[in-house]
Amino acid sequence: MDLGIDRQALVPVVQQIVSAVAQWIRKDGVSPGTRLPSIRQVALDNLLSQSSVIEAFERMVAQGLLAPRQGSGFVVAQPPVSHEGHWYEGAERDWGAFADNPVGELKLGCGWLPDTWHESDDISYAIREVTRSDTAGLFNYSTPLGLPVLREQLLKHLTRVHIATSLDRILTTAGASHAQDLLIRTLLRAGDSVVVETPGYGNLYRQLAFQGVHLLEVPRTRGGPDLPALETLLQQHRPKCLFIHSLYHNPTGTSLGRAVAERLLELAHRDNFLIIEEDVYGDLQHASCTRLSALPHGDRVIYIASFSKTLSSALRVGYLCASAAIIAQLVSLKTLTGFGTSRFAEAVVAALLANGTYRKWVQRLRKRLRTEMTATLQVLEDEEWEVFAVPAGGMLLWARPAESELSRLQACARRLGVLLSPGALFSPTGEHSEWLRINVAYAADQRALALFRAMAPARSTSTILKTTIV
Known part of the structure; x- marks a missing residue:
């Protein structure tokens, strides 16, 4: 079994083994019960240590891809019977x-x-550390603004991407959709108008429509919203907010140009509207980019991000940055509707940020x-x-x-x-x-x-x- 291991890659060898075996099962349509080569043979064929192969196979057992057989190594597992199917967007x-x-x-x-x-091992390690060092996290609510140790790490994280804020302006949420929901219910009323990009994020459209908000569509170009079209909408409708993806826009993958960003901020001040900037893919940045929140904006921009796309959607940890006045309103609604967010999940993310794993x-x-x-x-x-x-x-x-x-x-x-x-x-x-x-x-x-x-x-x-x- 040739796994095609690349020792120069940044992906750990154990994870490469898992990915290669999973692809083999999926690509070749391998039947449940098929026996894999022995650990020793896989290690010899790929010049690997047996311990790496053992760790990879055990990880695949935990994921339900493989099953151990007494005296005969590992076999392809029987897929679980499910009448529920898998959820996907749309x-x-x-x-x-x-x-x-x-x-x-x-x-x-x-x-x-x-x-x-x-790479589940890093999350598993962080979970073990949290359960050993913060037993309160297993039983208690988090604080209204969010776990202080996480917000301290978020402040450092935001500083590295040139977003100036402070601890009292950071609020944790149960993902970016929760942040959007809090903002929509706090800032908008039925009949209000907002500008949304098209194409854009379908769940945002549905959240806004559910609250009776009127959606004004502005086309997304390769460099951001179509500015002439936006200015026409501003003159005709006086919207309260603009919802935008600055980096790696969903679904086009485009990013905001600097000149467009500066003009958007000028318009926000001139026409008195707020910009809700979602940045859930921003941590994937490897090129120069422009975030509205990183430019001087006089509290005209509210920033939303989360770890669902990069780390784990199951942890449901997100956050937003806004003016102190808006944060105060959001805290009241967050506490009223959910008694806060998960202290345990926030502690796990804080640990991954603090130790450099993330x-x-x-x-x-x-x-x-x-x-x-x-x-x-x-x-x-x-x-x-x-x-x-x-x-x-x-x-x-x-x-x-x-x-x-x-x-x-x-x-x-x-x-x-x-x-x-x-x-x-x-x-x-x-x-x-x-x-x-x-x-x-x-x-x-x-x-x-x-x-x-x-x-x-x-x-x-x-x-x-x-x-x-x-």
Whole structure:
């Protein structure tokens, strides 16, 4: 069994073993009960220590991929029976779902990392440390603003990305969606108008609509919101807020240009509106970038971030930064509706920040995503897909095939076992769109590659012969 271990990669060897075996099981459709080569044989074939292979196999047992067999090593585990299926973004609208394969599909357009990419040992270690050193965290509520030790780490983290704030202006939340919900219910009333980017984040649209807020759409360009269109909306409607992704916009992957950012702040002061800046993918930054919160803004910008996309969506730890007056209002609502956030989860994240584990993890993650982004862009170019923009980082692409008949695309994806996130999910009105959100962390899967090839324009016989000869 050749695992293709890269000893120069930033990804730990044990994690590479887990990813390679998981890909082998998935790609080759290996049947449950299939016996793996012995630990000794795997180690010899790949010039690895047996302890590394043992650790990887034990991790896969914990994940339900492998099962131990007395006297016969490890076998591929039987997938758990589930009548619930797996949730994915847009599942409630049944986009791209298919009844005959509810579990095991490739979520090509999801907004998070594959399970096999996560390095669970670091989180497990942090959990053990927290349970040993902070037993109160297992039983007590957190403080209204959030666990002080976490907020201290967040302050250091924000300082490194040039966002000036203070401890009393940082509020922890149960993820970015919770932060948005608190802001919407505190700052807005039914009938108020806000500006949202389109395409944009579907869950935000639904949160706003649920509160009876009127959505004004501004097109997202490669450098940020379309400024002339935005100025027209400001003159006609006097909205209260603008919701925006500055870095690695969801779903286009684009980032805010400096000139656009400065103009947005000028407009916010001139027309008296707040800017809600979401930055859930910002820690994936590996190039120069512009955050509105890092520029002088006179409390016109509220900053939202979380660790769900990079660390763990299960921990549900996010935060926001705002003026002291707004924080005071948010604390009251947070306490009223939930008695605060999870002290335990916040302690785990604080430990990962304090010991440098999180910083090292995102460094490895950026490098891996950069490699996958480059490879995916090349495949899409080869198959003549159109890409909206080449992102400076992150994990998302906005693309469409040259042959863009939606019914054919969906039928092909269904046949291959691929769940799509089509453009209609990212429109406030559900308007039809030929564009798709693609997560590059999933794009190297053989099912995704088959979809890209299948939707390429038909090539002439001469082109095919020429390609074959070359």
